[in-house]
Amino acid sequence: MNGRPPRLALLGESLVDESALAILVEAVLGRPFVQVQPGLRARGWPSVLQILPAVARHLHFNTDADALVVLVDADDTEPHGERHEAPGYFHPRCRLCQLRAVFRRATRNLPPARGRERMLRAVGLAVPAAEAWYLCGLDEAVGEAAWIAGREAGRPPYTRRELKARVYGTDRPNLAQAVAGATAAARRHARDPRRLEYDFPGFAALAADLRSWDIINR
Amino acid sequence: MIASVAFRNFKALRSARIDLAPFNLVIGPNGSGKTSLIQAVLRLRTLSRLPAADAPAETEPETAEIVFRFNPPHDGLEATLTCRDEDRCDLLQLAPLPAGEGADDWPGLRARLLTSRSYLLDARAIARPVYPVTSDELATDGGNLAARLAGLHARSPESFAGLREEMIRLFPEYADLVLDPARGTFALRLSGGGDPVLVPADEVSQGTLYVLALLALAHDPAPPAIVCLEELDRGIHPRLLRGVRDVLYRLSYPADYGHVRAPVQVIATTHSPHLLDLFRDHPEEIVIADKHGRAATFARLSDRPDLEALLAEGGTLGDLWYSGILGGVPEES
Ligand SMILES: [Zn+2]
Numbered sequence: 227m228n229g230r231p232p233r234l235a236l237l238g239e240s241l242v243d244e245s246a247l248a249i250l251v252e253a254v255l256g257r258p259f260v261q262v263q264p265g266l267r268a269r270g271w272p273s274v275l276q277i278l279p280a281v282a283r284h285l286h287f288n289t290d291a292d293a294l295v296v297l298v299d300a301d302d303t304e305p306h307g308e309r310h311e312a313p314g315y316f317h318p319r320c321r322l323c324q325l326r327a328v329f330r331r332a333t334r335n336l337p338p339a340r341g342r343e344r345m346l347r348a349v350g351l352a353v354p355a356a357e358a359w360y361l362c363g364l365d366e367a368v369g370e371a372a373w374i375a376g377r378e379a380g381r382p383p384y385t386r387r388e389l390k391a392r393v394y395g396t397d398r399p400n401l402a403q404a405v406a407g408a409t410a411a412a413r414r415h416a417r418d419p420r421r422l423e424y425d426f427p428g429f430a431a432l433a434a435d436l437r438s439w440d441i442i443n444r
Numbered sequence: 445m446i447a448s449v450a451f452r453n454f455k456a457l458r459s460a461r462i463d464l465a466p467f468n469l470v471i472g473p474n475g476s477g478k479t480s481l482i483q484a485v486l487r488l489r490t491l492s493r494l495p496a497a498d499a500p501a502e503t504e505p506e507t508a509e510i511v512f513r514f515n516p517p518h519d520g521l522e523a524t525l526t527c528r529d530e531d532r533c534d535l536l537q538l539a540p541l542p543a544g545e546g547a548d549d550w551p552g553l554r555a556r557l558l559t560s561r562s563y564l565l566d567a568r569a570i571a572r573p574v575y576p577v578t579s580d581e582l583a584t585d586g587g588n589l590a591a592r593l594a595g596l597h598a599r600s601p602e603s604f605a606g607l608r609e610e611m612i613r614l615f616p617e618y619a620d621l622v623l624d625p626a627r628g629t630f631a632l633r634l635s636g637g638g639d640p641v642l643v644p645a646d647e648v649s650q651g652t653l654y655v656l657a658l659l660a661l662a663h664d665p666a667p668p669a670i671v672c673l674e675e676l677d678r679g680i681h682p683r684l685l686r687g688v689r690d691v692l693y694r695l696s697y698p699a700d701y702g703h704v705r706a707p708v709q710v711i712a713t714t715h716s717p718h719l720l721d722l723f724r725d726h727p728e729e730i731v732i733a734d735k736h737g738r739a740a741t742f743a744r745l746s747d748r749p750d751l752e753a754l755l756a757e758g759g760t761l762g763d764l765w766y767s768g769i770l771g772g773v774p775e776e777s
Contacts, residue, residue, distance in 0.1 A: 240686070267683065269721060272758045302756045387725045396700035397725065400690035402613055403701075 232439070235262045235291045237281060239270055239299070242404040243356055246412035247297050250429075251348075253416035254436045262291040274298055275324060279332035282347075287339050293346035293439065296325055297432070300353040301386070302377075305370055306428050322351040322431060346439050350432030354382075357389035359429060360411030362422050365392065369425040445556065445669050445709040446485065447515045453508040454527065455480050456735060462742035465729050467696040469676075470713045471720060471765060472733030473774035477740040478713045481733075482562055482672040484510045485711065487525055489560040491536035508533065513541075518553045520544030562672035565657050567650035567679065575628030586657040590645065593660060594625040600665045607663035614687040615652055618643075650679035655688060662694040670709045671695060677716035685719045717762025724761050727751055732772040745770065 234251065238244045244264070252258055266281060268274035274296065285291040298321050306322040309315060317323045329347045336344065352359055353370045361368040367383060376383035391397040394407045415422045423430040446464050451457035457477045470478045487510070508527035513519070520541050527533035540547035562584060569587035580595030582588055597604040608621045620633040622642060631642040632652070645653070661667060673692075680688055694701050695708040714720070723730050723745075730745035745751065754764055764770050 269718070269762075270724075270760045273760060273763075302752070390725070396697070398693045398697055398700055400693065400701065401686055 231257065232259045233262050233290055233292045234259045235266055235281075235285050235289070235294045236264075237266045237268060237274065237278075237294060237296045239268055239274070240404075241265075241401060242408045243297050245405050246356065246360070246408040247295065247350075249409060249412035249416050250419065250422075250432075251295055251436060253412075253419050254433045262289050268298075271298060271301065271321065275321075275328055278325060278328050282329060282332045282345065283336065286333065286336050286345050290340050291345060292342070293348060294329070295348045295350075295432070295436075296329075297350045297352065297356070298322075298325065299355040299386075300351050300428065302354065302382075305353045305374055306351050306431055308427070311431075320351075322349050322428060325349045346435075348432050348435030348439075351428030353426065353428050355386045355389055356408065357386070357393045358384075359415070359422060359426060360393045360408055361389065362415070362425050370427055371425070445515060447513045447519065449481065449484055450511040451477075451480070451484070451509075452511075453506055454484070454510055454533075455508075456738060456740035458739045460741045462731055463744065464709065464711070466707050466709055467692065467726075467729045468709075468711045468731050469719070469723060469729055470711065470731040470733055471715070472772040473735055475740070476733035476735040476772070477742065478733045479674065480740075481731075481742070482674065482711060482713070484512075484525070485560055485670060485672060486562055487533050488512060488523060488536070489557050491525065491534065492554045492557045494536070514546075514553060516545060518544075518546035518549060520547035521550065521553060556669040559668040560670040560672070561668040562674070563657070563661075564674040565654045565678070567653045570653040570657055571629075571645040571648065573628040573645075577625075577628060582657065582660060586654070589653075589657055589660060590623070590625075590629045593621070593630055594623050596660065596663065597623055603663045603665050607659045610663070610691070611656060611659055614655060614684065621656075651681055651684060654679055655684065655691065658688065658691045662691045665705065667695060667705070667708050669706070670711065673710065673712040676712040676714045677719050682716070682718040685716065686722060689719070689722050717760070717766050719762075720765055721760045721762040724755065727761075730761075732770060734771040735775065743771070 232255065236244050236247050238247055248261065262285065268277050282294060285294055300321055303321055304317055304319040306320050310317050310320055310323050316327055326349055333344055353373055358368050372383050387397040390399060393411065394403050399407065419433065423433055448461060448463045450461040452459055456475065457480055460477065470481065472478050510525040510533065512523040514521060520543065522539045522541055524537045524539070525533045526535040526537065538550055546553065564585060566585040569583065569585040570589045572587055574588050574591040577591045580588065580591040582592045596607065611621055612618060617635055618632040619635040622631045622633055624630060629645050631644045632648055634641040634643060661671060676688065677685060692710050692712065696710050698705050698707055720730065728744060728746035732743045732745055734741050734743065754769065765772060
C-alpha cells in the first residue's frame with residue numbers, strides 16, 4: 227500500500243453504516259482511501275456471516291482491493307472483550323470473533339491474485355448498534371461498559387429504538403435523516419477518535435486492525 | 445383512526461380480532477384473511493355513505509359480523525357491519541360505548557372514513573396518459589397519476605417540490621420529474637451531462653412507477669384517513685424497500701418528518717421477507733395472518749413473548765418468518 231492510497235471495500239447493512247464507516251476509517255488511517263465496489267451490502271446477521279466468504283473471494287480475485295472492512299451490530303450478543311484478543315482465543319457468541327474466523331477460513335487457501343498475497347481485513351462491532359457510537363461523547367450514559375453492566379444486571383440501559391430516537395429525533399428515521407445523523411456524528415469523531423476507542427472496544431478493535439496495516443506497509 | 449376490527453363468521457375469519465396501529469404490515473399465506481381485512485375497511489367506507497340503521501336487526505347466531513372500534517376522538521363509538529351472506533354485508537349499525545368520546549359525532553367520523561382508499565398498483569395503468577383530465581384523484585390501480593401530479597403541482601407547489609426531491613434521492617439515475625399536462629402524461633429526466641434525455645412514463649420501470657405513485661400519496665397535503673396497499677413490494681428491488689418503508693412512514697408519522705397534518709393509517713400487505721427485515725425494531729407494526737384448516741386468525745408480532753430471544757439466536761425477521769416458526773406461512777399437504 228506504500229505510496230498510493232489504500233483500496234478498501236466496506237461491507238455493512240445499509241448506506242447509513244457505509245457512509246459513517248467511510249469517514250471513521252479515513253480518520254483512523256489518517257489519509258484518504260479509494261473505495262472499491264461501493265454499495266456492498268449484507269442483510270443483517272447472520273446474513274453477513276454467510277455472505278462473507280463469497281464477498282472475500284470475489285474481492286480477492288476480481289478486484290484490486292487491499293482490504294475488506296466489515297461493520298456489524300452486536301444487538302444482544304457478546305461484546306468483544308480484551309481476553310478475546312489472546313492468541314488462539316475465540317468466543318463463539320462474539321460476532322467479531324466469528325467474522326474474523328470466517329474471514330480467515332475463507333481466505334487462507336486462496337492463491338495469490340492481482341499482485342498481492344492476500345487481502346487484509348478489519349472488523350468492527352457496534353455494541354449494541356452503530357447509533358451508540360453516534361451518541362458517544364454526547365450522552366455519558368452510553369458506552370460498552372454501561373451496556374455490559376446493564377446486561378449482566380438483566381436490565382439493558384437502552385434499546386436500539388431509544389438509541390435511534392436520540393440520534394435522529396425519531397426511531398423511524400428515513401434514509402436521508404439517518405445518513406445525515408450518522409455522518410455528522412462520524413465527522414465529529416473523526417476530529418478525535420480517542421473517546422470512541424476508549425468507550426467502545428468494538429471500535430477500538432477496528433481501529434487496531436486498520437493501524438496494523440500501516441505498521442506492515444509503511 | 446381504526447383501533448380494532450373483530451370478525452365473526454366472515455369468510456375464513458370465524459372468530460378473529462386485530463388491534464390496528466398507525467402503520468400495519470400484514471403478512472401471511474394466500475387466503476388467510478389479509479384481503480378480507482382490507483375489504484372490511486372498504487365496506488365500512490361504502491356503508492358510511494348511507495344512513496346508518498338504528499334498530500338492532502334480528503341476527504341469527506351464524507350471521508357474519510364485523511365490529512370496528514376507533515381511536516380518540518371517536519373511541520366512544522362502535523360500528524358493526526352485518527352480512528346477509530359472505531358477499532352482502534349491507535347493514536351498518538352504530539352504538540355508543542360506555543366510555544370514550546365522540547359517541548355523538550358520527551358525522552365527523554363518517555367524513556374521515558369516506559376518504560379511505562385502497563390501492564393495488566398496476567404499472568401499465570400508472571403510465572397511461574390521462575386526457576382529458578376530469579379528476580386528479582389517484583385511481584385504485586394508480587391510474588391517473590399524471591393528473592394527480594399535475595394537480596399537486598398546481599395546488600401545492602411546495603408539496604410537489606418535496607415529492608420531486610424524494611424521488612431524486614430514491615432514484616439518483618433521474619434528475620427531474622417533468623410534467624406534460626397538455627398530453628396528460630409525465631416523464632423522468634436522466635441524470636448526467638450532455639443533452640437532457642427524457643424517459644417517457646411508459647418506458648419507466650415498474651418499480652419506479654409504483655414508488656412514484658406512493659410518493660404522490662405521501663406528499664398529498666390532504667391525504668386519505670386510511671390507505672390500504674396490497675402487495676406493497678411488487679416489482680420493487682429489495683434494496684429499494686427501505687425507501688418504500690420511508691415513504692409510508694411519512695404518511696403514518698407525519699410529525700417525525702416535519703409535516704403538519706393528521707396521520708394516515710396505513711394497512712399494507714406483503715410477501716417479501718426482505719421488507720419484513722426492516723421492521724425488527726417495530727414488531728408492533730407487523731400483523732401475522734394465519735390459517736389453520738379453514739379458520740383464519742390475526743396476531744401481532746409484538747405479542748410473541750419470545751421474539752427477542754428468537755432473534756438473538758440468529759436469523760433476520762424475514763428468515764424467521766420463512767422458517768415457519770412465526771406462523772403466517774402456507775400449509776403443505
Ligand atoms: Zn470477540
